[in-house]
Amino acid sequence: MGLTVVQKILGAKAGQPSPVPGQILDVPVDLAVIHDNNGPLMMEQFAKLQIDAVWDPEKVWFVLDHHSPATTFRAAEHHRAMREFAARYGCRVFPNGRGVMHPVIAEEGLARPGFVVAGTDSHTVGQGVCGCFATGIGSTEMAGVLATGKVWLMVPETVKVTLSGKLSPGVAVKDIALFLLHEFGPQGLNYMALELGGPLIDALSLDERMAVAIMGLEMGAKNVFVAADEETLRKLGGRRDGDWFVTPDADAIYKEERNYDLSNLEPIVATPCLPTNGVPVQAVAGTRIDQATLGSCSGAFYHDLVQAAWILENRHVHPDVRFVIVPNTSQVVEKAARSGLIEKLIQAGAVISSPACGTCAGYEVGCLAPGQVCISTTTRNLEGRMGQGGQIYLASTLTVTASAVTGVITDPRELMGGDSVEP
Amino acid sequence: MSLKVIMIKGQIWKFGDNLSTDQILPSRFMTHTKPEELAANCMAGVDPEFACSVHPGDIVVAGINLGYGSSREQAPQALKHAGVSAVVAASFARIFYRNCYNLGIPAIVCPAFVAEVNAGESAAINLEDGVITNMKTAKQYSFVKPPAFLLEYIRLGGLVPYLLQVTAATESENR
Numbered sequence A: 001m002g003l004t005v006v007q008k009i010l011g012a013k014a015g016q017p018s019p020v021p022g023q024i025l026d027v028p029v030d031l032a033v034i035h036d037n038n039g040p041l042m043m044e045q046f047a048k049l050q051i052d053a054v055w056d057p058e059k060v061w062f063v064l065d066h067h068s069p070a071t072t073f074r075a076a077e078h079h080r081a082m083r084e085f086a087a088r089y090g091c092r093v094f095p096n097g098r099g100v101m102h103p104v105i106a107e108e109g110l111a112r113p114g115f116v117v118a119g120t121d122s123h124t125v126g127q128g129v130c131g132c133f134a135t136g137i138g139s140t141e142m143a144g145v146l147a148t149g150k151v152w153l154m155v156p157e158t159v160k161v162t163l164s165g166k167l168s169p170g171v172a173v174k175d176i177a178l179f180l181l182h183e184f185g186p187q188g189l190n191y192m193a194l195e196l197g198g199p200l201i202d203a204l205s206l207d208e209r210m211a212v213a214i215m216g217l218e219m220g221a222k223n224v225f226v227a228a229d230e231e232t233l234r235k236l237g238g239r240r241d242g243d244w245f246v247t248p249d250a251d252a253i254y255k256e257e258r259n260y261d262l263s264n265l266e267p268i269v270a271t272p273c274l275p276t277n278g279v280p281v282q283a284v285a286g287t288r289i290d291q292a293t294l295g296s297c298s299g300a301f302y303h304d305l306v307q308a309a310w311i312l313e314n315r316h317v318h319p320d321v322r323f324v325i326v327p328n329t330s331q332v333v334e335k336a337a338r339s340g341l342i343e344k345l346i347q348a349g350a351v352i353s354s355p356a357c358g359t360c361a362g363y364e365v366g367c368l369a370p371g372q373v374c375i376s377t378t379t380r381n382l383e384g385r386m387g388q389g390g391q392i393y394l395a396s397t398l399t400v401t402a403s404a405v406t407g408v409i410t411d412p413r414e415l416m417g418g419d420s421v422e423p
Numbered sequence B: 001m002s003l004k005v006i007m008i009k010g011q012i013w014k015f016g017d018n019l020s021t022d023q024i025l026p027s028r029f030m031t032h033t034k035p036e037e038l039a040a041n042c043m044a045g046v047d048p049e050f051a052c053s054v055h056p057g058d059i060v061v062a063g064i065n066l067g068y069g070s071s072r073e074q075a076p077q078a079l080k081h082a083g084v085s086a087v088v089a090a091s092f093a094r095i096f097y098r099n100c101y102n103l104g105i106p107a108i109v110c111p112a113f114v115a116e117v118n119a120g121e122s123a124a125i126n127l128e129d130g131v132i133t134n135m136k137t138a139k140q141y142s143f144v145k146p147p148a149f150l151l152e153y154i155r156l157g158g159l160v161p162y163l164l165q166v167t168a169a170t171e172s173e174n175r
Helices: A003-012 A041-048 A073-089 A100-106 A122-130 A139-149 A173-184 A207-221 A228-235 A304-311 A330-339 A340-348 A396-406 B035-040 B073-079 B094-104 B110-117 B150-157 B159-174
Strands: A023-026 A031-036 A060-063 A116-119 A133-136 A152-153 A157-164 A193-197 A223-225 A257-259 A269-272 A278-280 A291-294 A322-325 A350-352 A373-376 A391-394 B007-014 B058-062 B087-091 B107-109 B122-126 B130-136 B140-142
Touching: A003 A023, A003 A060, A003 A116, A003 A133, A003 A157, A003 A173, A023 A278, A023 A304, A023 A396, A031 A041, A031 A139, A031 A391, A031 B087, A041 A073, A041 A139, A041 B159, A060 A100, A100 A116, A100 A207, A116 A122, A116 A139, A116 B107, A122 A133, A122 A223, A122 B073, A133 A223, A139 A152, A139 A322, A139 B035, A139 B094, A173 A207, A173 A257, A173 A269, A173 A278, A193 A207, A207 A228, A291 A304, A291 A396, A304 A330, A304 A340, A304 A396, A322 B087, A330 A340, A340 A350, A373 A396, B073 B094, B087 B110, B087 B122, B094 B122, B094 B150, B110 B130
Parallel strands: A031 A060, A031 A116, A116 A133, A157 A193, A157 A257, A193 A223, A291 A322, A291 A373, A322 A350, A373 A391, B007 B058, B058 B087, B087 B107
Antiparallel strands: A023 A152, A269 A278, A269 A391, B007 B122, B122 B130, B130 B140
16 A cells, blocks of 8 residues: 655654554654744753753754844843753754744755654744655653654644646735635644645745745644755755655555646635635725734745835835834845845835744734734734734735735735736 | 543633634743743633633633644643643644643543533543543543553653653663
């Protein structure tokens, strides 16, 4: 009987070559990443284990992305403690301002094809675009991983989604994600693996694939896998010894297979308070906004800044709107500074913050007062996420930027004149 | 393995579907790590009265996808430090489910019980037998028991004491 990718990876690592869905395996971890939200509790739990070494410090990285650069006195203490822990056990810490865990791990080429990656962030699933198994765990479980190098995992069933077609003008990668979320619902993929592929995915950059894959968590996926190809290796800095290019067997058993041609996809907006609440942008067009933001692991890559600058060409942010951009890595900022994008965005009235999770959960930047409305490229629009009583709509960078210009939720196609070519 | 039967009795708090970790412990408390701080803000995003009214042993019941969203362990830690003895839901988001067991909180999937129980009623949970009883109606509901090693987490109080026990057992074998 054929095997899915997740059966192959988890089985091979655990020494069980043909595991069946539902089987529980003790799986060795190849890469463990801890951020500053779950780090302090992880270290507290690790201390209770009374051991004097981390299982393999070479495989352990700390990321300061949720409260960076130390946004509160408490955060500063946590960051200091994480640095001390890393120094004591020989693990490594990305510097302040390096950016958000998942895109940074891809830029550094650390998540390799065939790896098992455990991260203390729920959106760790997005690292699966590197051709690996990547999933999120909590603080206590990460303390266990640091002690033993293993995590128990139930082998999941897999849903295979194949995307084809070419996106229409005005439609962007976040629209793909919001479409899939609407199709599957908030628990449609709970406990399941998602294999994502097809000509449309193949044509995307690794950053764009990650923007989509990260959102897989919002329908409950345990992991999201995209097979590694030339584009993956380009982003990961080339092939390395040990890379394992896993593909599913032709006769792999899937829980479900779905094919979508997205040529006719329209811009989508997810209304409060679930990312799965997608509606066509026209259904909410005209809703007044106070804030627009590009941010998070999923919504503030270089391609997002390019699209925002393109919409803002010869335009200005509406005077009643704050347009907050939190690029997701320092490489994005550097590239945007060199290419002149930063200058264009600032001249058009955008506010640019340092790379971090930022506005995604009101982490000390871009917060909402009760009754205020934000449209955002971030990952979640849950009740109170940017501040109690604030309302969050999720949309693509094109829709968010168009709305920042007009002050109301706007179909970006209305601002895209005649012969201009979309970046 | 201990033979102590795990029995939990408590009063019910009931919540709806897709109750997120953002609601159980909002982002503004994310740099809080002390037990009393977490307990004091438990459920701040959904019911500001919860933290001051919850009693040790109380049981949190919710609809589908309980613990949806962020991996933040501050959310189940807040429930633990507030004294919540078990969580019962129609279904769970997976990281929250794991976090609960890792902290020694039983997370039980039992949609039939969730559908019929009301806030303020009491329930008794027998984790070894996989039975939950509504103390008001005396009606019993069965649920799929967690795997043996997760029951052991609950007996011992979570992943940390479990690992300490495994280490101690290995050391005594090697002696």
